[in-house]
Amino acid sequence: MPTLSGADWSAIRLTLELAAASTAVLLLLGTPLAWWLACTRSRWKGVVGAVVALPLVLPPTVIGFYLLVAMGPNGPVGRLTEALGLGLLPFSFAGLVVGSVVYSLPFVVQPLANAFEAIGRRPLEVAATLRAGPWDRFFNVALPLARPGFVTATILGFAHTVGEFGVVLMIGGNIPERTRVVSVAIYDHVEALEYAQAHWLSAGMLAFSFVVLLALYGRRRGHAGGGVG
Secondary structure (H helix, E strand, C coil), rough: CCCCHHHHHHHHHHHHHHHHHHHHHHHHHHHHHHHHHHHHHCHHHHHHHHHHHHHHHCCCHHHHHHHHHHHHHCCHHHHHHHHHCCCCCCCHHHHHHHHHHHHHHHHHHHHHHHHHHHHHHHHHHHHHHCCCHHHHHHHHHHHCCHHHHHHHHHHHHHHHHHHHCHHHHHHHCCCCCCCHHHHHHHHHHHHCCHHHHHHHHHHHHHHHHHHHHHHHHHHHHHHHHHHHH
């Protein structure tokens, strides 16, 4: 019976590393952005919200193409990274992280923004009357109350990164042990008519996706049930 090769296990390891790194960056960047979207009354809120949500409607190849151009030798990001001595990001793990962060941004920012909005202004106003400063209100009031949103955002960000194909293929290509992730490995096996190996990897992705959705829907049902009592 065909089993996974060393290259397949390397793709699985790289995929998990990419998902972990991208999720960490997404939470770091997405939290202040979600807080601003939830609290601001700026006229730019709609524009920023639309930009954040673009990956939901744009084909991944479009996002990957423009990121490739921007991070290439003639692009603004590429010129900046070369000037800083970091080299070019395309066809590297760092480039995959950048692409994954852009592509998965709405899956982290939107749950966080919804969680912050659900808190309402009352708890923050009460904290302010107790002389809590803006940072105290954010870290000691807003963040703990928004914990369910952080759990959802973390799960969705990680899972969405694991399932990426078009963006990572455009930016990273197909370099074994460097940019070849599980989705690309499945594509390679299908092209080579190696359906048994493709089945193994695809079944693993299917099981992983099901567990993620089961966990999310189970959490939502638990919260709804807790609210009834």
